[in-house]
Every structure is written in structure tokens, then in C-alpha cells.
Amino acid sequence: MSKAQDLWAALKPYRDRRIVATFGLGMSSGFPLTFVISLLGIWLSRENVSKADVGLFALITTFYTWKFLWSPAIDRLPLGPITRLFGQRRGWLFTIQAVMAVCIFAVAGLEPSTQLYSVAVLCAAIAFLSASQDIVIDAYRIEIIDDREEQGYSAAAYVFGYRTANYIAGVGVLLIANYYGWALAISLLPLLLLPGFLAALFIGEPKARDESDFLAEERQSNSKMPRVLERLREAVWLPFKEFSRRDYWLLVLLFILLFKAGDAVTAIMTGPLIVEMGFSDLDIATANKTVGFITLMVGVGLGAVLYKRIGIYPALLFTGILMMLTNLGFAWLSMGATEGWRLAVTIGFENFATGLGTTVVIAYYAGLCNANFTATQFALMSSLGNQARTILGAPSGYVAEAVGWVEFFLYATAVALPGLILLFILWKKDVGTGNLATGDGKADI
CATH class of the missing domain: 1.20.1250.20 (MFS general substrate transporter like domains)
Structure with missing residues (x-):
């Protein structure tokens, strides 16, 4: 096999529909961080918010650092009829995306110069929802790939999508804001949730994994524990x-x-x-x-x-x-x-x-x-x-x-x-x- 054929064979997994779906998931995951870290500071500065107040908005990025604290709830807690309809991973993903879209639309209609507190609350909610979406997407994209060797391609496709959304959000919002204003530019950001939504809708819920020996042993040894406490412990x-x-x-x-x-x-x-x-x-x-x-x-x-x-x-x-x-x-x-x-x-x-x-x-x-x-x-x-x-x-x-x-x-x-x-x-x-x-x-x- 020639080097060209060898390289082509190495790139073949990128045509797998699950890997392509991971690109869409990466897009939905990538743009909120661009808004929180970069675009938000520019928008507030344009609206004559003080440097001191703009700097305080950096505190909302701590949600990304401490997301493991509420990840157990997203990992195991069902959402009632939503989970029954879409499954554990997709149920959480679709719910988080819907709430995030509402928050982005809401913040786009505010005036930072006179409604700064409301802007701060909604932006904190967007950061929290973004970090929560990352939890779901990370689990989902790992679980839809059966072959451990293909995780590298899944990771690459995710980063491709993530960085593409960073670029589209960073450049697109600034261009639209320059010609049509920040309200319209920010309100269009939820469109970047669609690639992840459609990818998960198309691929479906990941297959249930076999119960590991560890989990089976733990359930056996705690079989007399009340169901609520057992689920919380798990x-x-x-x-x-x-x-x-x-x-x-x-x-x-x-x-x-x-x-x-x-x-x-x-x-x-x-x-x-x-x-x-x-x-x-x-x-x-x-x-x-x-x-x-x-x-x-x-x-x-x-x-x-x-x-x-x-x-x-x-x-x-x-x-x-x-x-x-x-x-x-x-x-x-x-x-x-x-x-x-x-x-x-x-x-x-x-x-x-x-x-x-x-x-x-x-x-x-x-x-x-x-x-x-x-x-x-x-x-x-x-x-x-x-x-x-x-x-x-x-x-x-x-x-x-x-x-x-x-x-x-x-x-x-x-x-x-x-x-x-x-x-x-x-x-x-x-x-x-x-x-x-x-x-x-x-x-x-």
C-alpha cells in the first residue's frame, strides 16, 4: 500500500456517521464559551459598562471548572417523561439546549447599561447550562463509539466542531453587530445549537452498556438500601x-x-x-x-x-x-x-x-x-x-x-x-x- 493510500485509510473513520455527528455536537458545545469569554466583554464595553464590572463577569467561567460537582445528577438522574421519550443522554441534552436558547434570547433583549444585574444573572445561567451541556455531550459522544481505538477520531471531530463554532460565533456576531446591532447578533446564536440537536436526533440514544463487575458487586452488597439512597449513592x-x-x-x-x-x-x-x-x-x-x-x-x-x-x-x-x-x-x-x-x-x-x-x-x-x-x-x-x-x-x-x-x-x-x-x-x-x-x-x- 502506498503512503497516499495509507493516509487515506487512516482518514477513513472521519466518514463514519457517528464521527460526523460528533462534529455537530462539538459545534453546539463550542459557541457558548466564545460568548461568555470573548463576545460578552466586547458587548458590555460597547455599552459603556465599566472595566471593573466587566472583569467581574469572569467569575461565571468557574462553572466550567467545577462542573463535576453536578455531573452525577446529569449522569444518573432521569427527567421523567422526557427521559422516557428521548433517553437519558438525549433527554438532558434537549432540555438544556431549550433552556439555554431561551436565556440567550432573553439576554439579547436587555440593555447592559441599565439592566446589568439581569444581564449578569442570565449570563451566569448560560455559563452553567453550557458547562452542563458539555457534561452530556462528552458522555454521549464517548458512548456512541464502540471501538476504543476510534475515540481519537471522535475527539478530533468534536474539536473540529468546537473550534468551527468558536470561529463562526466570534466572527459572525461581530459582523452582524456592526451592521444590525448586538440584539440581533446575540439572538442568532441559538442557531448553533441545531447541529448538536440534529446529530443526537439522527444517531439516537447510545446503547445501554453492560453492568460492570464493580457496579454489580456494589448493588449486591447494598441491596437492602432504600431505592432513593441507592440511586444517590450510584x-x-x-x-x-x-x-x-x-x-x-x-x-x-x-x-x-x-x-x-x-x-x-x-x-x-x-x-x-x-x-x-x-x-x-x-x-x-x-x-x-x-x-x-x-x-x-x-x-x-x-x-x-x-x-x-x-x-x-x-x-x-x-x-x-x-x-x-x-x-x-x-x-x-x-x-x-x-x-x-x-x-x-x-x-x-x-x-x-x-x-x-x-x-x-x-x-x-x-x-x-x-x-x-x-x-x-x-x-x-x-x-x-x-x-x-x-x-x-x-x-x-x-x-x-x-x-x-x-x-x-x-x-x-x-x-x-x-x-x-x-x-x-x-x-x-x-x-x-x-x-x-x-x-x-x-x-x-
């Missing part, structure tokens, strides 16, 4: 108990926390660096919206191929080293002239590595999930993975001011090393995702 406690029975589970969680630490530290300070160097808005737009977007998408697509061809730990190692090296790229940028091509190269390299890494990491999380507790365990891992951005990213500005740009990005490179060391340890101990998902609960670290 929803809240058992996902964490099951994970804690696995070999080296604490080491795995520590790895998840630290793996993207260097990338998280750098991401906070790339904006200030670019502005301080004097790059124009056109340079930034070209680097981010064209070169950066294209290289990100290429990285996302190749990440699935990498995951399937070389295995999870080699893929994690390759992407981890690549993401670490992108920090040195920003050090190189800071030492040279303010030239657009240098910015494009740096952003392009960084986005390519991010695309590869995001796909592989999402597939890794999926492989760690027990089929009986998908939503809760994936929410726990994704929330933990985002903690590094908050914990290590917060003081990054002080570090940059104290040591300078080159030294800061060398520091960010060093921050990535502990995660790679933990990766080597897990690899050496052969802590595979398949073993973890069916662990017998012997030794931890």
Missing part, C-alpha cells in the same frame, strides 16, 4: 470510588493536572507579549484567525491518526514535547523584530501543537472512563485538567514582570517537565487506559 459516590480502586489512580490524576501546565502558563501571557511588541491588529488577526486557525485544524485532524497509529503514551509524549517546545517559540519571538511573518510562524506552530495535544488528551480521558459512569468521570478529569490554568496561570504576570519575556518562557518550558516525567512513570508501569477502565483496585501509588 450517582455521587460510586464514580469516584470506582476510580480510586484502580492501580496508580492518584498518579494518573496528578498527571492530568500537570500535563498541560506549561501550555496553560504561556497561554495567559501571549496576548500581553504581542501587544507590548507593537504588532498591529491586522498582524494579530492574520496570525490568529487565518494561520492559527488552519494549523489548529490540521493538528486536530492528525492527532486522531497519531493516537491510533502509535498508541496513547507515545502520542502523549510526542504532543507533550511539541507543546513544551512552543514555549521556546515565544521566547524566540520576543527576542526578534516586530515582523508579521515571525508572529504567524510562532502562532502557527503553537496552534498546531495545541490541536494535536487536545485531540490526544480528550481521547485519553475517554479511555479512562468506566462505561457505567462516563459523564461524571469525564467531567472530573476535564475539570482537573483545567485547574492548572487557574492555579499556575494566575501568578504568571508577576513572573513575567519580574524576570522578562525570554526568562518567562524558559520558565514556562520548565513547568511542562513534571508532567512529562509523570508520563514516563505511567508508561514504564504500563498503566494503560484499558487496564484502568477495568482495574481490579489493587495498589495505588
Whole structure:
């Protein structure tokens, strides 16, 4: 088989209808975060809301960090007739999307300058619903894929859709707002819920997974417990108990926390660096919206191929080293002239590595999930993975001011090393995702 045929065979899974559906789910999942993090600040600023008040709106993003707290309810709690009609996953998805659409329509009709409190409440509700939708979609897209090796393609399609919606929402809302006003621009955002809705409607509810030995044993040992308490225990406690029975589970969680630490530290300070160097808005737009977007998408697509061809730990190692090296790229940028091509190269390299890494990491999380507790365990891992951005990213500005740009990005490179060391340890101990998902609960670290 030629290399071209080999590559074509590697890309064939993208034609699977379940993988295509995952793209639509990613679109529905991606646009609310763009609204909450980016568009909301621009809209409020245009409406003469003070910088101090705009800054406070950042607090609503904490819903994304702590979504694992209510994920057990979404994982196990039925919604009565809605669940009977659509199933557990789709019932929650359709309900959340309907309520989110109402909240977006409502906030679009408000005037931030005179109704700021109402805007804040509705935006907090949108962020909460967005994080809740992520819980459902993560579980749904994992459960509709039977072959664990195809999880890489599912992750890639999800990120494709997610980033596409980011781009459409970011550019589309600004263009429509410029010509027709913010009310119309924001009120059109719920249209991006349709791809996910239609995908889930078309694919149907995931097949019920077989009861694991762990869950069967727990139900047997607690058979005399009242039904309400038993369901509550299964929803809240058992996902964490099951994970804690696995070999080296604490080491795995520590790895998840630290793996993207260097990338998280750098991401906070790339904006200030670019502005301080004097790059124009056109340079930034070209680097981010064209070169950066294209290289990100290429990285996302190749990440699935990498995951399937070389295995999870080699893929994690390759992407981890690549993401670490992108920090040195920003050090190189800071030492040279303010030239657009240098910015494009740096952003392009960084986005390519991010695309590869995001796909592989999402597939890794999926492989760690027990089929009986998908939503809760994936929410726990994704929330933990985002903690590094908050914990290590917060003081990054002080570090940059104290040591300078080159030294800061060398520091960010060093921050990535502990995660790679933990990766080597897990690899050496052969802590595979398949073993973890069916662990017998012997030794931890």
C-alpha cells in the first residue's frame, strides 16, 4: 500500500456517521464559551459598562471548572417523561439546549447599561447550562463509539466542531453587530445549537452498556438500601470510588493536572507579549484567525491518526514535547523584530501543537472512563485538567514582570517537565487506559 493510500485509510473513520455527528455536537458545545469569554466583554464595553464590572463577569467561567460537582445528577438522574421519550443522554441534552436558547434570547433583549444585574444573572445561567451541556455531550459522544481505538477520531471531530463554532460565533456576531446591532447578533446564536440537536436526533440514544463487575458487586452488597439512597449513592459516590480502586489512580490524576501546565502558563501571557511588541491588529488577526486557525485544524485532524497509529503514551509524549517546545517559540519571538511573518510562524506552530495535544488528551480521558459512569468521570478529569490554568496561570504576570519575556518562557518550558516525567512513570508501569477502565483496585501509588 502506498503512503497516499495509507493516509487515506487512516482518514477513513472521519466518514463514519457517528464521527460526523460528533462534529455537530462539538459545534453546539463550542459557541457558548466564545460568548461568555470573548463576545460578552466586547458587548458590555460597547455599552459603556465599566472595566471593573466587566472583569467581574469572569467569575461565571468557574462553572466550567467545577462542573463535576453536578455531573452525577446529569449522569444518573432521569427527567421523567422526557427521559422516557428521548433517553437519558438525549433527554438532558434537549432540555438544556431549550433552556439555554431561551436565556440567550432573553439576554439579547436587555440593555447592559441599565439592566446589568439581569444581564449578569442570565449570563451566569448560560455559563452553567453550557458547562452542563458539555457534561452530556462528552458522555454521549464517548458512548456512541464502540471501538476504543476510534475515540481519537471522535475527539478530533468534536474539536473540529468546537473550534468551527468558536470561529463562526466570534466572527459572525461581530459582523452582524456592526451592521444590525448586538440584539440581533446575540439572538442568532441559538442557531448553533441545531447541529448538536440534529446529530443526537439522527444517531439516537447510545446503547445501554453492560453492568460492570464493580457496579454489580456494589448493588449486591447494598441491596437492602432504600431505592432513593441507592440511586444517590450510584450517582455521587460510586464514580469516584470506582476510580480510586484502580492501580496508580492518584498518579494518573496528578498527571492530568500537570500535563498541560506549561501550555496553560504561556497561554495567559501571549496576548500581553504581542501587544507590548507593537504588532498591529491586522498582524494579530492574520496570525490568529487565518494561520492559527488552519494549523489548529490540521493538528486536530492528525492527532486522531497519531493516537491510533502509535498508541496513547507515545502520542502523549510526542504532543507533550511539541507543546513544551512552543514555549521556546515565544521566547524566540520576543527576542526578534516586530515582523508579521515571525508572529504567524510562532502562532502557527503553537496552534498546531495545541490541536494535536487536545485531540490526544480528550481521547485519553475517554479511555479512562468506566462505561457505567462516563459523564461524571469525564467531567472530573476535564475539570482537573483545567485547574492548572487557574492555579499556575494566575501568578504568571508577576513572573513575567519580574524576570522578562525570554526568562518567562524558559520558565514556562520548565513547568511542562513534571508532567512529562509523570508520563514516563505511567508508561514504564504500563498503566494503560484499558487496564484502568477495568482495574481490579489493587495498589495505588
